[in-house]
Amino acid sequence: MYNLEDMENYYKVNDRVNGYLVRKIIGEGRYGIAYLVTNDQNEQYVLKQIKKESNKETNENLFYEEKTLRSLDYSCFPKFISKFEDKYGECYVLEYIDGTVFEDLIVEDKHIFSKDEIYNVGSQLLELVEILQNNNIVHRDIRLPNVILKKNKEIALIDFGLARFIDNDRYLKEIDYWWIGDFLIFLYYSSYTETNSEERPWFEELELNIDEKIFLKRLMGIEERYKDIKDIKEQLEIIKNK
Numbered sequence: 474m475y476n477l478e479d480m481e482n483y484y485k486v487n488d489r490v491n492g493y494l495v496r497k498i499i500g501e502g503r504y505g506i507a508y509l510v511t512n513d514q515n516e517q518y519v520l521k522q523i524k525k526e527s528n529k530e531t532n533e534n535l536f537y538e539e540k541t542l543r544s545l546d547y548s549c550f551p552k553f554i555s556k557f558e559d560k561y562g563e564c565y566v567l568e569y570i571d572g573t574v575f576e577d578l579i580v581e582d583k584h585i586f587s588k589d590e591i592y593n594v595g596s597q598l599l600e601l602v603e604i605l606q607n608n609n610i611v612h613r614d615i616r617l618p619n620v621i622l623k624k625n626k627e628i629a630l631i632d633f634g635l636a637r638f639i640d641n642d643r644y645l646k647e648i649d650y651w652w653i654g655d656f657l658i659f660l661y662y663s664s665y666t667e668t669n670s671e672e673r674p675w676f677e678e679l680e681l682n683i684d685e686k687i688f689l690k691r692l693m694g695i696e697e698r699y700k701d702i703k704d705i706k707e708q709l710e711i712i713k714n715k
């Protein structure tokens with residue numbers, strides 16, 4: 474949290490910042506604050522106001538968020554629009570992606586994902602990760618608050634703070650397969666009701682057919698890991714068509 478001195482550096486609704494009009498605060502991260510803003514054409518953007526005293530790790534994350542997003546030009550990732558200095562520090566402007574994050578779909582809307590919906594989300598996540606891999610990027614944070622369901626039902630991935638360029642020593646592409654598995658398990662849990670107080674692992678609690686169980690276990694690295702994304706996509710197609 475911020476102390477009172479920092480509070481004075483917040484923007485307020487209706488403030489003008491570098492030609493943008495502040496509409497609302499949409500989040501607070503380690504780096505600072507995110508606002509929804511509009512330009513003169515009433516187009517929406519996300520403005521990230523970076524705390525002055527951010528630490529080394531945060532600075533590294535911001536550096537890679539800018540570098541990776543600037544190298545991508547797809548509707549499923551926010552575009553990095555610009556960066557400027559204001560009187561308090563640095564600000565980043567990103568394309569705003571209109572929709573609902575999966576965390577809100579589950580926690581607020583209490584949406585129960587059907588198997589077909591889960592397969593569809595899985596396919597789309599694989600497509601996004603494939604695009605990232607083709608651009609030599611691993612996201613490393615594919616979680617419910619970082620994936621947006623747009624109105625047209627397409628999904629988009631945000632928050633590239635932990636994204637890095639793939640490097641076989643440190644930043645392996647395979648970690649995103651684990652994240653996809655973890656993400657899908659959360660979607661399966663949306664229809665789960667606890668029947669017994671004894672704790673069991675997800676592969677026993679969830680109603681999964683044998684193919685789904687092996688698929689998720691392989692994504693999670695509990696059984697032999699997939700070699701590449703093509704294998705994963707093929708396996709998901711088999712599950713879908715059964």
Ligand SMILES: Nc1ncnc2c1ncn2[C@@H]1O[C@H](COP(=O)(O)OP(=O)(O)OP(=O)(O)O)[C@@H](O)[C@H]1O
Nearest residue numbers: 499500501502503504507551568569570631632634
């Ligand atoms: N491009 C975007 N389009 C729409 N909403 C976004 C976009 N980027 C971020 N948001 C929303 O803004 C809020 C802040 O997001 P952001 O990723 O900047 O920080 P965070 O994830 O809360 O922080 P941290 O990265 O430190 O964990 C979140 O609610 C997120 O859903």
